[in-house]
Amino acid sequence: xxxxxxxxxxxxxxxxxxxxxxxxxxAKQLVALDGVNLxxxxxxxxxxxxxxxxxxTTIIKILATLLLPTSGSALVEDLDVTRDVQEIRRRISxxxxxxxxxxxxxxxxxxxxxxxxxxxLDNVTARKRIDSLLEVVGIADRKRTKISDLSTGxxxxxxxxxxxxxxxxxxxxxxxxxxxxVTAARDVxxxxxxxxxxxxxxxxxxxxxxxxxxxxxxxxxxxxxxxxLLACDSPHSLKHRLQQDAIFNLKVGPLGPRPSRDAMIExxxxxxxxxxxxxxxxxxxNLILAQEDVLSDVLxxxxxxxxxxxxLEKREPTLEDVFIDLVGRRLDVDTSHHAEGExxxx
Amino acid sequence: xxxxxxxxxxxxxxLFWYTIWARAYPRIIGSTREKSxxxxxxxxxxxxTASYVFVYRAIGAPEAYTGFVxxxxxxxxxxxxxxxxxxxxxxxxxxxxNLELYVVSPGPLMAILLGMAVGGVLMTATRAVIILVVCSLxxxxxxxIASLPxxxxxxxxxxxxxxxxxxxxxSVFLAAxxxxxxxxxxxxxxxxxxxxxxxxxxxxxxxIATFASVIPLTxxxxxxxxxxxxxxxxxxxxxxxxxxxxxxxxxxxFIYGAIKMLAKLEEIGRREGRxxxxxx
Numbered sequence: 001x002x003x004x005x006x007x008x009x010x011x012x013x014x015x016x017x018x019x020x021x022x023x024x025x026x027a028k029q030l031v032a033l034d035g036v037n038l039x040x041x042x043x044x045x046x047x048x049x050x051x052x053x054x055x056x057t058t059i060i061k062i063l064a065t066l067l068l069p070t071s072g073s074a075l076v077e078d079l080d081v082t083r084d085v086q087e088i089r090r091r092i093s094x095x096x097x098x099x100x101x102x103x104x105x106x107x108x109x110x111x112x113x114x115x116x117x118x119x120x121l122d123n124v125t126a127r128k129r130i131d132s133l134l135e136v137v138g139i140a141d142r143k144r145t146k147i148s149d150l151s152t153g154x155x156x157x158x159x160x161x162x163x164x165x166x167x168x169x170x171x172x173x174x175x176x177x178x179x180x181x182v183t184a185a186r187d188v189x190x191x192x193x194x195x196x197x198x199x200x201x202x203x204x205x206x207x208x209x210x211x212x213x214x215x216x217x218x219x220x221x222x223x224x225x226x227x228x229l230l231a232c233d234s235p236h237s238l239k240h241r242l243q244q245d246a247i248f249n250l251k252v253g254p255l256g257p258r259p260s261r262d263a264m265i266e267x268x269x270x271x272x273x274x275x276x277x278x279x280x281x282x283x284x285x286n287l288i289l290a291q292e293d294v295l296s297d298v299l300x301x302x303x304x305x306x307x308x309x310x311x312l313e314k315r316e317p318t319l320e321d322v323f324i325d326l327v328g329r330r331l332d333v334d335t336s337h338h339a340e341g342e343x344x345x346x
Numbered sequence: 347x348x349x350x351x352x353x354x355x356x357x358x359x360x361l362f363w364y365t366i367w368a369r370a371y372p373r374i375i376g377s378t379r380e381k382s383x384x385x386x387x388x389x390x391x392x393x394x395t396a397s398y399v400f401v402y403r404a405i406g407a408p409e410a411y412t413g414f415v416x417x418x419x420x421x422x423x424x425x426x427x428x429x430x431x432x433x434x435x436x437x438x439x440x441x442x443x444n445l446e447l448y449v450v451s452p453g454p455l456m457a458i459l460l461g462m463a464v465g466g467v468l469m470t471a472t473r474a475v476i477i478l479v480v481c482s483l484x485x486x487x488x489x490x491i492a493s494l495p496x497x498x499x500x501x502x503x504x505x506x507x508x509x510x511x512x513x514x515x516x517s518v519f520l521a522a523x524x525x526x527x528x529x530x531x532x533x534x535x536x537x538x539x540x541x542x543x544x545x546x547x548x549x550x551x552x553x554i555a556t557f558a559s560v561i562p563l564t565x566x567x568x569x570x571x572x573x574x575x576x577x578x579x580x581x582x583x584x585x586x587x588x589x590x591x592x593x594x595x596x597x598x599x600f601i602y603g604a605i606k607m608l609a610k611l612e613e614i615g616r617r618e619g620r621x622x623x624x625x626x
Binding site: 016017061064065066067068086089090092093094096099100101102103105106110113114115117118119120121122125129146162166167 | 352353354355356357360361364365367368369371372375376379380442443444446447448449450451452453458616617618619621622
């Protein structure tokens with residue numbers, strides 16, 4: 001065992017048995033994770049990037065001892081999630097996006113005090129840490145506000161204080177900026193970055209389906225889809241994989257239905273991946289081309305189909321492009337209904 | 347490997363103690379924030395109790411029955427608290443997102459259940475006393491207490507058994523879905539009847555009274571009535587001493603059962619993913 005690892009999973013698998021009424025032919029189970037191997041180093045801010053239903057939350061719930069794996073193993077700080085449950089719980093903490101925990105009748109301070117006590121903090125330490133962390137996230141003036149009176153953004157900041165009040169070694173952040181406005185999301189990201197800077201020996205595992213967030217925050221990240229880990233590297237290295245490709249965004253006149261394979265943009269030789277989104281009377285094409293000169297063939301194809309070019313932009317690869325290159329579809333496509341087949345996740 | 351923490355954190359019994367009081371706190375403080383409970387949880391039961399008093403007076407029942415009803419009416423508060431704020435609480439907490447945080451924290455789940463019980467007993471006792479005092483004044487109930495220490499012992503044992511049962515139910519509801527709501531509903535009214543909240547349980551006959559004695563309030567209420575209205579001992583189901591002994595046994599069984607079931611159902615919950623499912 002590498003003691004420099006904060007988290008390690010080996011062939012981690014999780015299958016949910018589907019409850020409720022079923023018709024003939026309906027799936028009886030759902031594969032949320034399928035042989036995931038992951039290594040997160042101590043002191044890393046590691047991201048799990050994937051669409052809704054990819055299996056990110058399932059990984060977090062297993063590591064946080066809320067869920068047992070159905071196959072493989074998972075270690076947190078060398079401790080086994082199936083056996084060393086109590087010891088792991090002393091070292092970790094978890095904050096989820098859109099969390100509505102706590103009791104509405106209690107004030108921010110009282111809620112935080114309650115959770116601090118669950119982690120064994122004495123009264124004086126708890127109150128000191130509540131004051132200083134509320135100051136850091138900028139809601140010290142809301143200390144005596146009932147949490148039922150807090151906005152979503154303020155509530156999430158309070159949740160962050162709760163997550164960090166126990167001085168955890170490993171923090172799991174599950175979609176922490178979900179539902180937040182731009183300013184609140186930026187504040188939350190700023191807090192995480194600052195905390196990692198101030199505590200270089202701690203580890204954060206973050207799940208997100210926001211590429212920009214993953215790109216901005218993470219030292220390394222894993223791209224996950226339908227329960228499988230597709231790639232794992234630093235954001236820079238992942239994007240570098242597409243450096244030889246030419247990436248273009250095209251806005252063209254409506255393409256309309258594509259009656260045959262030949263009519264599809266993907267059928268043009270040299271088009272490695274393409275996503276097509278119809279919106280507001282035009283079509284947006286996101287193209288990954290093997291070479292730049294394939295573009296002229298693409299434009300000729302569009303002209304043949306009677307579509308006109310509105311705008312064209314060549315750009316640097318993003319994590320979304322990496323995802324499209326690996327998976328063949330955009331990141332914002334929800335795959336959680338895929339249970340009809342045999343894969344999906346929570 | 348890093349040490350478990352740099353901030354000093356309690357473990358063992360101290361953590362258990364911290365957790366109990368932390369979880370009891372919202373219950374204790376909550377009632378001072380939402381005054382509407384005074385109406386809903388005292389005036390409404392008071393009206394129900396009053397209706398029984400008038401029925402007994404109309405049919406010329408012995409005067410002791412008025413006191414029986416008043417005491418039973420006060421004790422309904424504990425039964426409602428056990429059903430809705432104890433047994434079903436982990437289900438609500440699961441729905442609201444608190445359960446995940448309880449489970450992830452090192453604070454023992456048993457201490458969280460005890461905290462719920464302590465907070466519940468303290469707050470419900472206030473409600474029960476209000477109902478008891480107001481009804482006693484309204485209906486001019488006179489008390490003749492045979493033994494105050496024994497009465498206190500019976501009350502404490504009844505509460506230990508009752509909330510032990512509540513903790514055991516809570517463990518079961520940990521893995522339950524929406525059915526938790528229906529189970530609580532199902533248990534509410536029939537127990538009023540079977541446990542003799544508004545009449546001596548002896549009137550139900552031996553077998554029903556014996557069956558109903560699994561609910562600690564049945565024997566607790568019966569023993570307290572015998573001690574408080576000492577003038578009419580023939581209305582008691584069993585002797586006070588026998589009822590105390592059974593209540594002690596029930597306390598041990600329920601609390602031990604709660605510890606075992608909580609551990610088992612947490613494991614089942616982790617295996618089947620029931621700890622993380624939400625209704626919405």
